Amino acid sequence: MLPQAEEQLLQKELVWERQENTNDLYAWWTEGIQLYKDLLRHDEQNERYRLQLTNLLLKAGGDLKMRQANFNKAQRLFRELVQQVPNHALAYYRLGFLAYYEQKWKSAILNFEKALAAKPSHPAHQLQEEQRIKALGYQARAHQKISLSLLEKAKQMGETILDPEVADSMDAFLLQTERELFAFEEIKPYVLVTRQEVHQLNQDEVIELQGEQGINEIRLDMLGDKCVLVHPNGERIELSEQLARLLRYLMEQNRPVSSHSIREDVFPDSRSESIVRRTISRLRDTLQYPRHTRFLDELIQTTPDGYLFQWEGDFQIFYRKEDLFLTDILNN
Numbered sequence: 596m597l598p599q600a601e602e603q604l605l606q607k608e609l610v611w612e613r614q615e616n617t618n619d620l621y622a623w624w625t626e627g628i629q630l631y632k633d634l635l636r637h638d639e640q641n642e643r644y645r646l647q648l649t650n651l652l653l654k655a656g657g658d659l660k661m662r663q664a665n666f667n668k669a670q671r672l673f674r675e676l677v678q679q680v681p682n683h684a685l686a687y688y689r690l691g692f693l694a695y696y697e698q699k700w701k702s703a704i705l706n707f708e709k710a711l712a713a714k715p716s717h718p719a720h721q722l723q724e725e726q727r728i729k730a731l732g733y734q735a736r737a738h739q740k741i742s743l744s745l746l747e748k749a750k751q752m753g754e755t756i757l758d759p760e761v762a763d764s765m766d767a768f769l770l771q772t773e774r775e776l777f778a779f780e781e782i783k784p785y786v787l788v789t790r791q792e793v794h795q796l797n798q799d800e801v802i803e804l805q806g807e808q809g810i811n812e813i814r815l816d817m818l819g820d821k822c823v824l825v826h827p828n829g830e831r832i833e834l835s836e837q838l839a840r841l842l843r844y845l846m847e848q849n850r851p852v853s854s855h856s857i858r859e860d861v862f863p864d865s866r867s868e869s870i871v872r873r874t875i876s877r878l879r880d881t882l883q884y885p886r887h888t889r890f891l892d893e894l895i896q897t898t899p900d901g902y903l904f905q906w907e908g909d910f911q912i913f914y915r916k917e918d919l920f921l922t923d924i925l926n927n
Contacts, residue, residue, distance in 0.1 A: 682714055683715060690706040694706055707731075711730050753765045788846075801818070812827055842895075851898045875902060
């Protein structure tokens with residue numbers, strides 16, 4: 596017979612599971628993390644509790660709301676995960692991505708090396724072949740960035756040489772070294788998606804383009820603390836991150852999308868059979884709020900082939916490029 600305190604926590608678990616689509620997803624994951632930590636205090640050897648905890652740490656750490664300001668928090672979650680499971684290759688892999696995006700090249704290399712060296716027993720903690728290739732590739736990029744930094748230091752030292760003969764010799768040496776190092780493309784951390792094109796942007800380009808909304812163009816802005824849909828007349832509708840993620844997916848598809856495809860691509864971790872229907876309904880309710888422009892209640896249409904984003908004009912979607920890195924973090 597289970598202790599009363601553990602039995603109460605298991606009852607709390609049942610309630611928590613039913614709330615998956617009623618709360619902010621990150622908050623739901625965080626609540627689950629604390630729940631399974633409490634359960635493990637009662638039964639440290641329970642494999643189900645530990646597996647649930649590690650899965651939630653993995654998802655919370657890779658949540659798309661972990662923008663640059665929250666990277667430290669994401670790293671703490673992944674480090675907590677490797678403390679729970681020291682051979683968790685996937686957690687080290689994700690730590691490598693976070694370090695790489697913060698341009699902490701040595702830390703990125705170290706974490707990718709640990710990911711490749713780990714020998715986890717659980718299949719869900721292992722790296723797939725594609726992930727092993729990416730870990731090696733990002734290590735190569737990080738080494739290249741370190742190399743360019745060292746080259747710059749060497750150049751600065753070369754400028755202080757007084758002997759002309761030695762200086763000429765070093766100039767030739769450094770020029771040859773530079774030729775052997777391939778140019779590294781500027782990291783542009785933002786993305787603009789329109790109906791026709793996808794652009795990678797730096798901060799100045801974002802500021803410039805955000806001031807250029809067309810007369811019949813709506814904008815989904817996912818760059819700030821809040822996700823906002825901006826109507827051509829300037830009206831702004833705040834969306835939860837889950838709703839914004841769903842709307843962005845429908846906008847980018849530009850065709851009817853089945854419930855199955857939406858669940859696979861947008862809600863891969865959900866165990867709810869009705870999450871697509873319920874979230875579509877919430878999105879429509881948000882767009883139909885009385886103060887909103889009447890045309891917005893027709894943005895999401897139901898067709899025989901699935902759900903369709905319907906807007907006759909143009910659109911813009913702004914989001915952070917780290918979402919692409921975190922797509923690796925979430926899905927790889």
